[in-house]
Amino acid sequence: MDKKKILIVEDEADIRELLRYHLEREGFDVLEAGDGPAGLALARTEQPALMLLDVMLPGMDGFDVLRGLATENGPLVPVLLLTARGEEVDRVVGLTLGADDYVVKPFSVRELMLRVKAILRRQERARSGTVLRHHGIALDAERHRATVNGESLALTATEFRLLEDLLRHSGAVRTREQLLNTVWGYSFEGYARTVDTHVRRLRAKLGAAADVVETVRGVGYRLKED
Amino acid sequence: MDKKKILIVEDEADIRELLRYHLEREGFDVLEAGDGPAGLALARTEQPALMLLDVMLPGMDGFDVLRGLATENGPLVPVLLLTARGEEVDRVVGLTLGADDYVVKPFSVRELMLRVKAILRRQERARSGTVLRHHGIALDAERHRATVNGESLALTATEFRLLEDLLRHSGAVRTREQLLNTVWGYSFEGYARTVDTHVRRLRAKLGAAADVVETVRGVGYRLKED
DNA sequence: GGGGCTTGTCACGCTATTGTCACATTTTCG
DNA sequence: CGAAAATGTGACAATAGCGTGACAAGCCCC
Numbered sequence: 161m162d163k164k165k166i167l168i169v170e171d172e173a174d175i176r177e178l179l180r181y182h183l184e185r186e187g188f189d190v191l192e193a194g195d196g197p198a199g200l201a202l203a204r205t206e207q208p209a210l211m212l213l214d215v216m217l218p219g220m221d222g223f224d225v226l227r228g229l230a231t232e233n234g235p236l237v238p239v240l241l242l243t244a245r246g247e248e249v250d251r252v253v254g255l256t257l258g259a260d261d262y263v264v265k266p267f268s269v270r271e272l273m274l275r276v277k278a279i280l281r282r283q284e285r286a287r288s289g290t291v292l293r294h295h296g297i298a299l300d301a302e303r304h305r306a307t308v309n310g311e312s313l314a315l316t317a318t319e320f321r322l323l324e325d326l327l328r329h330s331g332a333v334r335t336r337e338q339l340l341n342t343v344w345g346y347s348f349e350g351y352a353r354t355v356d357t358h359v360r361r362l363r364a365k366l367g368a369a370a371d372v373v374e375t376v377r378g379v380g381y382r383l384k385e386d
Numbered sequence: 387m388d389k390k391k392i393l394i395v396e397d398e399a400d401i402r403e404l405l406r407y408h409l410e411r412e413g414f415d416v417l418e419a420g421d422g423p424a425g426l427a428l429a430r431t432e433q434p435a436l437m438l439l440d441v442m443l444p445g446m447d448g449f450d451v452l453r454g455l456a457t458e459n460g461p462l463v464p465v466l467l468l469t470a471r472g473e474e475v476d477r478v479v480g481l482t483l484g485a486d487d488y489v490v491k492p493f494s495v496r497e498l499m500l501r502v503k504a505i506l507r508r509q510e511r512a513r514s515g516t517v518l519r520h521h522g523i524a525l526d527a528e529r530h531r532a533t534v535n536g537e538s539l540a541l542t543a544t545e546f547r548l549l550e551d552l553l554r555h556s557g558a559v560r561t562r563e564q565l566l567n568t569v570w571g572y573s574f575e576g577y578a579r580t581v582d583t584h585v586r587r588l589r590a591k592l593g594a595a596a597d598v599v600e601t602v603r604g605v606g607y608r609l610k611e612d
Numbered sequence: 613g614g615g616g617c618t619t620g621t622c623a624c625g626c627t628a629t630t631g632t633c634a635c636a637t638t639t640t641c642g
Numbered sequence: 643c644g645a646a647a648a649t650g651t652g653a654c655a656a657t658a659g660c661g662t663g664a665c666a667a668g669c670c671c672c
């Protein structure tokens with residue numbers, strides 16, 4: 161549940177490979193389908209966060225897939241269309257059918273990634289309130305501001321993300337592994353006890369509220385329950 | 387600075403000439419581009435009040451230009467599309483991509499002028515009263531004017547959009563990625579630290595208010611809270 | 613064609629941040 | 643009680659991140 165799933169529906173294996181490579185580098189979980197029916201099935205069962213859908217598919221084409229995903233309020237899954245240059249008709253039908261965006265082949269991978277992230281961010285924004293609170297601690301992710309009983313904390317970027325993760329799971333124990341994955345990122349290859357040091361620094365800055373961050377011996381850390 | 391700038395992107399010189407003549411007669415400042423890339427460049431640097439964009443361009447077509455202007459909140463510049471007769475499909479895509487209106491070729495000059503003025507009026511109305519204020523900084527998006535404590539700032543187009551974005555999200559941290567997406571557009575392929583340079587230039591021009599633009603180390607930039 | 617303006621990139625230098633280690637302290641459990 | 647395991651602590655060297663000055667390319671206007 162940590163990594164977001166992205167589904168690629170595309171008949172050319174080279175392109176799937178290319179996309180998979182870049183998406184995984186960005187930390188996404190990648191699913192692939194080589195034709196329409198397989199894509200539809202995966203979209204239904206896996207409920208990916210986004211689907212990259214080629215329009216030109218043998219047999220069942222991209223639009224058919226889009227129609228298959230249709231519900232009363234748009235497709236079941238957000239869709240980014242991959243269309244061929246000059247096929248203006250494609251763009252129209254696609255957007256009419258509820259696709260979120262499209263890119264024209266041959267596309268710039270960089271731009272594609274930006275659009276993917278923009279769609280996901282839009283999705284995210286729609287459902288997250290921004291201020292997390294717990295035991296006198298308040299953290300506003302958007303403003304990047306954290307306070308204890310109203311007093312502002314001067315946290316570094318890493319400390320901030322650490323506190324944010326703990327707050328998002330307040331009450332639950334977070335293992336060092338989990339913290340490394342979410343706070344430092346999956347690609348971080350380092351000593352698990354680095355976490356300890358940052359917890360210490362965080363506690364120091366929390367001052368009076370330092371004991372809100374509890375150590376669960378043999379497991380990890382958590383925020384004190386109510 | 388009084389006259390509004392209008393950019394024409396059109397490959398046929400006759401039509402450019404015709405449009406220029408009538409637009410100047412109406413008191414507009416006219417810029418011209420004969421192809422997509424030149425048009426994009428001018429739109430970015432000159433920030434015209436409106437762009438007349440031909441859909442059928444050799445090489446990079448009108449839609450590509452529109453997409454090049456795309457940011458997270460619509461095109462960088464208002465666009466009126468010039469499409470060929472009967473290509474209704476075009477206009478759907480265009481409007482979906484954020485164009486404000488379209489005119490079918492061959493068009494009546496009179497009608498075109500009316501539409502141009504209509505868009506500008508709409509823009510005016512939508513943006514009037516949209517004076518963003520924060521810590522002594524005032525930014526009037528409509529007239530492209532920014533002041534600090536009443537004193538006018540001589541900002542370039544990019545600096546202006548940067549300040550505008552920060553003001554629209556005042557207090558919130560904007561990452562370099564986000565700034566690149568909204569200020570420069572998705573199709574910008576460049577160095578993230580370009581942002582730093584523009585922040586520096588902006589700060590220099592802000593003079594005494596320079597410290598209103600805060601650096602959030604490891605994250606991005608934001609405007610100081612109240 | 614030249615001068616001025618804007619823009620994007622780069623290299624350099626400085627500093628806060630960061631990851632790691634060695635050692636101290638606490639807890640667990642035989 | 644004492645050893646082993648787990649965590650806290652202080653120190654430190656490397657470096658990531660940022661500010662700054664400089665510069666070349668592109669474009670306008672004259």
